Amino acid sequence: MAPQVTCLTQLAEENSLHQKFIRDEDERPKVAYDQFSDDIPLISLAGIGESSSERAEICRKIVAACEEWGIFQVVDHGIDSKLIEDMTRLAREFFALPAEEKLRFDMSGGKKGGFIVSSHLQGEAVQDWREIVTYFSYPVKARDYSRWPDKPAGWRVVTEAYSEQLMGLGCKLLEILSEAMGLEKDALSKACLEMDQKVVVNFYPKCPQPNLTLGLKRHTDPGTITLLLQDQVGGLQATRDGGKTWITVQPVEGAFVVNLGDHGHYLSNGRFKNADHQAVVNSNLSRLSIATFQNPAPNAIVYPLKTREGETAVMEEAITYMEMYKRKMSRDLELARLKKLAKENKEEELEKPKLKSCNALQQLLA
Numbered sequence: 001m002a003p004q005v006t007c008l009t010q011l012a013e014e015n016s017l018h019q020k021f022i023r024d025e026d027e028r029p030k031v032a033y034d035q036f037s038d039d040i041p042l043i044s045l046a047g048i049g050e051s052s053s054e055r056a057e058i059c060r061k062i063v064a065a066c067e068e069w070g071i072f073q074v075v076d077h078g079i080d081s082k083l084i085e086d087m088t089r090l091a092r093e094f095f096a097l098p099a100e101e102k103l104r105f106d107m108s109g110g111k112k113g114g115f116i117v118s119s120h121l122q123g124e125a126v127q128d129w130r131e132i133v134t135y136f137s138y139p140v141k142a143r144d145y146s147r148w149p150d151k152p153a154g155w156r157v158v159t160e161a162y163s164e165q166l167m168g169l170g171c172k173l174l175e176i177l178s179e180a181m182g183l184e185k186d187a188l189s190k191a192c193l194e195m196d197q198k199v200v201v202n203f204y205p206k207c208p209q210p211n212l213t214l215g216l217k218r219h220t221d222p223g224t225i226t227l228l229l230q231d232q233v234g235g236l237q238a239t240r241d242g243g244k245t246w247i248t249v250q251p252v253e254g255a256f257v258v259n260l261g262d263h264g265h266y267l268s269n270g271r272f273k274n275a276d277h278q279a280v281v282n283s284n285l286s287r288l289s290i291a292t293f294q295n296p297a298p299n300a301i302v303y304p305l306k307t308r309e310g311e312t313a314v315m316e317e318a319i320t321y322m323e324m325y326k327r328k329m330s331r332d333l334e335l336a337r338l339k340k341l342a343k344e345n346k347e348e349e350l351e352k353p354k355l356k357s358c359n360a361l362q363q364l365l366a
């Protein structure tokens with residue numbers, strides 16, 4: 001039997017956008033996908049290993065970027081370029097598979113890992129214009145290979161190697177941030193207990209009406225640090241003024257975009273920003289990005305590791321990461337609910353005068 005779910009790749013062929021992807025006006029893209037900005041710092045990690053003045057300079061740049069944006073790009077990061085190439089190629093091949101192949105790994109119904117068409121926040125009607133395939137790669141003992149795609153050939157070998165190298169890079173960056181906070185090198189990693197890693201491969205097909213929708217709704221990542229590999233199309237956007245102005249991050253060949261999540265933000269007592277970001281789409285080209293989330297273990301404690309002189313803690317109480325995540329989700333849901341309510345009320349208000357004039361018309365005609 002033909003699958004019930006239509007993949008976005010199929011919807012992309014239509015002339016107009018399906019209603020379920022249409023965002024409210026205030027959420028729609030304000031800046032074009034290819035109107036690039038180089039405001040986000042681009043930092044070379046060459047020389048990071050040495051205990052030299054070079055390392056100190058790199059650390060200074062990273063810390064400044066985290067304080068200002070919570071997001072930066074790194075090159076000379078030591079991740080094997082052949083691995084990046086293979087990972088990108090396999091990811092593209094996965095999304096090019098027929099819908100029924102991808103849907104063999106359908107994640108709906110609460111499965112941990114697999115494929116999903118047009119993700120959306122629970123309880124929210126509008127969907128994102130993206131397909132994803134995701135797998136949980138750390139801790140190793142928790143890997144459920146039955147939820148990892150078995151096609152295209154080579155997926156498992158390449159993704160495992162990719163995960164391992166990215167775990168290394170993530171930890172290296174956390175060492176720098178720990179030192180910057182005046183703590184032991186391994187303080188942030190230790191605070192994660194056994195670090196989790198989740199990889200989400202995002203595929204954004206060409207979109208018939210990209211100005212009405214988003215590839216991925218505005219959000220902050222919940223975890224400690226995220227390493228994003230993006231192709232050269234462009235679409236990742238960041239804001240540092242609560243969404244008033246946006247910039248499109250300039251894609252840089254072979255670079256990783258690094259951003260801090262909520263956990264990193266809280267542990268630094270708000271000193272390092274949790275980057276507010278989103279992804280926009282376009283009608284010319286499909287786009288691929290691979291997000292590697294370095295997260296704490298579910299039972300890790302979320303609380304500032306250190307408060308600087310004169311600072312009070314940004315959190316009232318210490319909670320587990322699981323609890324932090326639950327609270328974030330219910331806050332997002334509540335916001336979506338209130339927004340929907342406000343919209344309905346507004347529509348009702350708009351209906352009233354119409355109704356009045358309608359009554360008046362009837363009286364006139366009577």
Ligand SMILES: O=C(O)CCC(=O)C(=O)O
Pocket residue numbers: 200202216221228230235236237277278279289291
């Ligand atoms: O695709 C992108 O540029 C952004 C992806 C992202 O923010 C995410 O997966 O959390």
Ligand SMILES: [Fe+2]
Pocket residue numbers: 219220221277
């Ligand atoms: Fe994100």
